[in-house]
Amino acid sequence: MELPPRPTLFDFHGVSMSKYFTDNWDNVQNFQARPDDVLIATYPKAGTTWVSYILDLLYFGQTCPERQASVPLQQRVPFLDISLPSLPTGTDLAEQLSTTPRLIKTHLPVQFVPKSFWEQSSRIVYVARNAKDNAVSFYHFSRMNRAAPEPGDWNTYLRNFMDGKVVFGSWYDHVNGWWQKKQTYSNIHYMFYEDLIEDCGREIDRLCSFLGLSPTLEEKNRVMTDVKFDNMRQDQMISFTTVKYMDQSISPFLRRGKVGDWKNHFTVAQNEEFDEDYKQKMKNSSLTLRTEL
Template identity: 70%
Template sequence: LLQHVKTNVESLFTCLPPRPKLFDFHGVSMTKCFTDNWDNVQNVKARPDDILIATYPKAGTTWVSQILDLLYFGQTSPERQSSIPIHMRVPFLDLCRPSQPTDLVDQLPTSPRLIKSHLPVQFVPKSFWEQNCRIVYVARNAKDTAVSYFHFGRMNMFQPEPGEWSSFLQHFIQGEVVFGSWYDHVRGWWEKKQTHSKLHYMFYEDLIEDTGREIDRLCSFLGLSPSAEERERIRGAVQFDNMKKNKMTNYSTVPSMDLKVSSFIRKGKVGDWKNHFTVAQSEQFDEDYKKKMKNTTLQFRTEI
């Protein structure tokens, strides 16, 4: 089974097409990588114990995926972490092959199944709501997200060509990037949290500030009670430098990622945006941000 899943994953990346083009898909900028198989993704059969890890791109998806995998399987199946890459342990719901659309999810041998997605809330398959699945959403401040997404686009052949930073930033502000507007994404999930009790909304900045505290909050949400020693072991394992060096989490095994251009796990800092934004860009961004976020209680920190 493991070899079957591994073969499926590798086949997704072996024959890389030209850089994809963006187009409007039900009001959200997308590429055909994520829409050609839309009906099959939407018809995926969620299970009641599934855990969906939802994020806007570059908001700590891999980080939280590794935390959850360690919480559930770190002691019972330690070989998972040392031999199976994170993108196989926690498959990407949104990226499926037309010939076998949901194989990576359907073939997962674990219970619960850990599944990740970058879909905005309105695109999540209905079965996840019908089964009342637990969902962990991670949000990151817009400025650092924009910077990280820019570098991700430079190194990932499945992303549209990002161009220069200044032009990419304008596209980001307008929501003209894959998975659409950051503003719509984080607000949509925040609003869903108010009515869906099994949605845990986390902040990247909080994870940076105190990883142990956020693991404790996750455990409380999930009903888990690991020992103090186990919690500390997990906290150490998911520190930035350890994640970056770990071949099972740093995406060095994925051919579409050109690590010579930029590492997949790059800096993991709050406030790195200051090294990219000019004063004028920051002022323009802030003015636009205030308009788009004025009618929400959702608040972010751009430094800690």
């Protein structure tokens, strides 16, 4: 398959986007959510795949084990926003889901989420990751993913990240917009990537409490084993090895899965500038994210 050229960024209602997330806009906005849908919302590279897989196993690991070995995760938990040439759109895949509940993922900032999710009181799981690790992960992902704009070198990319000139816009606007929405919409469970790394079992318990699930200890232990980073990396149904747009020889889709990898990328000067900028942009936010454990 001939891959199309990398997209360019443009301003879309105040948010940097590429055509692969705006070409199907009307269908995304008109998507009909259901009351039992579970929407997994994140800024890109904040643990989306990890939490998608945890939820998929909690709901369907027992009832449909054959899916785990034969259906790629991106079909079990479709990416609502996406529209790539010669592939089914995210909305098409979501509408074709036969599972109940439907697990659907999005990277949309809160103001772009289809209104039917709010109208139907669908449950939403939001995952936030600290900005430094998120920037590093997004950079490496952009290097290997031909559906992403050309990232340039690390220094250029970091500047663009700080300025919100990356797909899905500003990290600051994203995490804060969802945090504010949580204060008025009770069906949002707001999680942190660092908490998952620190104690996955505790975070699974919190998820189950939010979703009204009560797995047995054996089921929970099986989920915790399956979602270990190395096990996910080796699972072709999880690691996106079947996706032609991604060149995993440049950087693996599941790369490090750690907290604090930013220290291997930021120079002292970059770190000081980033911290100063962060302080300004987060001064009115009550959100606290950990950059190390």
